[in-house]
Amino acid sequence: MTRPQDSADLILELRQRLELTQEQFAAHLGVTFPTVNRWENRRAKPSRLALQSIRGLLEQMGESGQDLLTKYFSS
Structure with missing residues (x-):
């Protein structure tokens, strides 16, 4: 999982x-706009469920999301 x-x-x-x-x-x-804003500004961290949703989105993107999957989700 992503650090x-x-x-x-x-x-x-x-x-x-x-x-x-x-x-x-x-x-x-x-999620709400303020939630995404807090994530990007490092004031909060996504929940495990949110990270699973993000990972799923990357997987749906196929080849165009593969580099981000590798960068952030490979162990």
């Missing part, structure tokens, strides 16, 4: 790759 200090980088990289605003990304994950 806590890396979660902000992961979320920002993924959101930018998908070309989504924080609000759009939050809606996609079923």
Whole structure:
């Protein structure tokens, strides 16, 4: 699983790759805009469930998300 200090980088990289605003990304994950904002600004860490959702999203992206899966989720 991703290291806590890396979660902000992961979320920002993924959101930018998908070309989504924080609000759009939050809606996609079923969380609030302030939650995504706190994650990206390192004021909070995603829950295990949120990280599972993010991992699932990367898996759905196929080849375009493979590098992020490898970077943040390989053990």
